[in-house]
Amino acid sequence: MDNIAGSKSSLTWAVHISVAFLVALWLFPTVGLFVSSFRTADQIATSGWWKSLFPSEQNLTIRSAAPDTQTQDGALYVIEGNLFDGDEAEITAWGISSRAISDYTPGETAELRKGGRVTVQANGDYRMENEEAFSGKRGTRIFVTATKPAEFTTQNYENMLLDPKNVDGMAKAFFNTLTVTIPATIIPIVVAAFAAYALAWMDFPGRALLIAIIVGLLVVPLQLALIPLLKLHLGIGIGKGYLGTWLAHTGFGLPLAIYLLRNYMVGLPRDIIENARVDGATEFQIFTKIILPLSFPALASFAIFQFLWTWNDLLVAKVFLIDSTGQTTVMTAQIVELLGTRGGNWEILATAAFVSIAVPLAVFFAMQKYLVRGLLAGSVK
Incomplete structure (x- = not known):
């Protein structure tokens, strides 16, 4: 009975688990x-x-207060303070050398190499003593292994959105990305819509062969065509720039766009198109007045995919854009630059990456209701 139309399948639970x-x-x-x-x-x-909601053990390098803060206690020169500036933390081990960061336990005293001694308590309080005045401009480095409670901060967003250096770079990259993404989304949709209509409703020699070629182009790897396409652009004088990037994204996106739109247009009622032809409508009028409005779910579906691909693209931008001057750097490339030459600053990377997905998320949630209808195009008659 499970195969009878309208009956509930016994594998519904498997579908729900898969979706979840x-x-x-x-x-x-x-x-x-x-x-x-x-x-x-x-x-x-x-x-x-x-x-992130639980305490974590961290290895930290913290400097004591500078020597100019020292005070004199009888015959001793003293520097006191707290390594965590009053923040809650518990030290389990500490040291004064990067090669031995856990030589001492809280409450023990270590001899400093430049003279004097330091004692560190579990809560981060420290006391440095010396019979002679401490010299130098910076404090002593103290390596601690401490358990710190969960902490959340908005400093990453302040550095990302308020620091003039980051703001200027991200703002420029944001508009560069829009400059690449919007035309690279509109152009293939326009071209693919005309091609899909011709393949769906116009009879001409070689139509079946063209459909087969388009299906075959769906499996061509993007990386395979990058260098030959770049050489072609350089050979015909396009060079590196926005135009070359638009054409590259258009070429790589057209097979899926034509395939998706053609499948949807084939499923439209034939009577509507035949009645329009009987009434004297031209092919262009049928396309613009009937086909395009009815195909909006498929158009929106592909627009979501194409927008997300081009917005998040780094490879095509690196190949077809000149970003050495920073004038055409897109957001993905700018985020990589924010990491620095040593590959650090992961908190800035996470913040910049989340800022960069704000626009794709907005586009997706605004048009997601058309996504399923567009993807199911042509699946039923």
Whole structure:
């Protein structure tokens, strides 16, 4: 009885589990990125985002107060303070050398190499003593292994959105990305809509062969065509720039666009188109007045995919844009630059990445109701 139309399948539970798994598979990275954008660099380096609500053990390098803050206590010169500036933390081990960061336990005293001694307590309080005045401009480095409670901060967003250096770079990259993405989304939709209509409703020799070629182009790897396409652009004088990037995204997006739109247009009622032809409508009028309005779900579906691909693209932008001057740097490339030459600043990377997905998320949620209808185009008659 399970195969009778209209009856409920006994495998419904498997479908629900699969859908829940797929949703979780896509949702967890986004949640992790969002949580990491509010964590400090030390927390990100020592524990995963799923542990962000729990205390974490961190290896920290902290400098004591500068020698100019020392006071005299009888015959001793003293520098006192707290390594955590009053923040809650508990030290489990500490040291004065990067090669031995856990030589001492809280409450023990270590001899400084430049003279004097230092004692560190579990809560971060320290006391440095010396019979002679401390010299130098900076404080002594103290390496501590401490357990710190969960901490969230908006400093990452302040650095990202309020720091003039970052703001100027991200703002320029934001508008550069829009300059690339909007035409690279509109152009293939326009071209593919005309091609899909011709393949769906116009009879001409070789139509079946063209459809087969388009289906075959769906499996051509993007990386395979990058260098030959760049050489073609350089050969015909296009060079590197926005035009070459638009054409590249258009070429790579057209096979899927034509395939998706053609499948949808084939499923439209034939009577509507035949009646329009009987009434004297031209092919162009049928296309613009009937086909395009009815095909909006498929158009919106492809627009979502194309917008997301071009917005998040780094490879095509690196190949077809000159970003050495920073005038055409897109957001993905700008985020890579924010990491620095040493590959650090992961908290800035998480924050910048989450800022960059704000526009794609807005586009997706605004048009997601058309996504399923567009993807199911041509599946039923």
